[in-house]
Amino acid sequence: MLINSMYPKSFASDNHAGVHPAILEAIAAANHGDAPAYGDDSWTAAFDDKIKEVFGAEAEGFAVLNGAGANMVGLALMLGRYDAIICPDSAHIATHEAGAAERLLGVKLMTVQTEHGKLRPGDIEARLGGVGNPHESQPTVVSISQATELGTCYSPDEIAALAEAAHAAGLRLHVDGARLANAAAFFGCDLKTITTDAGVDVFSFGGTKNGALAAEAVVVLDSSLTGAVPFLRRQSLQLASKMRFISAQLSALLTDDLWRRNATHANQMATRLADGIVDLPSLSLTQPVESNAVFAALPPAVAETLRRRYQFHYWDESAGIVRWMTAFDTTPGHVDDFLDDIRKAATM
Structure with a gap:
């Protein structure tokens, strides 16, 4: 069409x-004079502070260009060469990212049939039978979408239960948060409640689907992982030279609850x-x-x-x-x- x-x-x-007027204003406000490239600018510094304000002092945010890229960077932090991701069969990484996880990360997706697109703790446990078996890919990450690809939302308690099951098995929990804002709005909670407080390790914060032009973020809550992000972001072609324009959008979304x-x-x-x-x-x-x-x-x-x-x-x-x-x-x-x-x- x-x-x-x-x-x-x-x-x-x-x-x-289109783009929300407040986001356009933020872009325009950043469009004055020169600024250092690749995130060494005051707008990105302000975004870094905003991430900590919203998600907690331990949170580190990294602006990227799109949702699929955010997923690849976030997942790559937690995966080795023979690892696997447990995810719903409807997950965006399994259905709408052209095999990026398999091609770019070289990992196996262990997909699970789900009701209403939502993974359950028992689904994690059911996929652990091959742990330690050198003939099988090793589950290392659990990845879910919030909201799901079917429009349903994980409650804070449901997220916490998945995190507990994943961590008990030595796995980490990743959240594709392309519509994280919609889920938090549905439950009437803040963003921290369904991420940091629920035990998530790494997630993406989606802006493009919520009024931004082209702005997403990878947010890392496990401090042991943050050191690799700058390198993976660059290698994954997700490091914007004029990052101030992305950072300004994300800060605007996180200001005065615009999100x-x-x-x-x-x-x-x-x-x-x-x-x-x-x-x-x-x-x-x-x-x-x-x-x-x-x-x-x-x-x-x-x-x-x-x-x-x-x-x-x-x-x-x-x-x-x-x-x-x-x-x-x-x-x-x-x-x-x-x-x-x-x-x-x-x-x-």
Whole structure:
């Protein structure tokens, strides 16, 4: 699909949204005069301080360019040549990163079938049978997405239980936090509660899906790992020369709870959309709506009618399941117009 002006508001991805005005202001404010490259600037220093303020004194943040890169850098910190990652079969690293973990890190993914995309402590224990066996890859890291690829969210207690199970087995816990803000907004907690306080070792903090232009961060909570990050970030092509523009965005998101306001609004718009279709007999929700994603099963004719006007993706075309995403700039009017068209298509 080309030319956005042909379509109303996109429901395909929060990546389709523009940049929040406050983020643009932060970029513009950083765009004055010269500054040292590669993070030796005052904006990155301010971002470093903000990470410690939000996630705790032990946290170290490293700005990167995109989410897949954040995952590769964060995971590489914890993996050796013959190691493996335990993760849900729906995990982004397993389904939407073109085999980056296998190709770039050279590790095996031990995927687990899950309900609602959420790994359980028992899933970790079930994958430990080959520990110590030289014929098998060795599980070293547990990786989950927050929110999950199915839009569900791990509670602080669920994260803590996974961390406990991983640590008891000598493994570390990694969180792909592309939509970490949406999960924290859903539970009404701060970001530290579902990361630092829950026992996470390394996570990414997503900005791009929450109003930033191109800004993500790797956050390391295990101090024994931080020394390798600068080298891995450079080697992974994730070290930005003009880092001040990335750091400024991340600091803006972490200031005055902008991350929460953006994520809360996106979540509310998804709930509004889900509530608007519950009475339609030909449509059904396939996942709990806990973040800014709505997964629905609908007849092919309804989906195709809607796709002539709206952008959204099939999640499982054979089952008629689509994914509708909302963003910080989705308005009630956008949702209500979409609902009107869904009702028309469903009753044709």
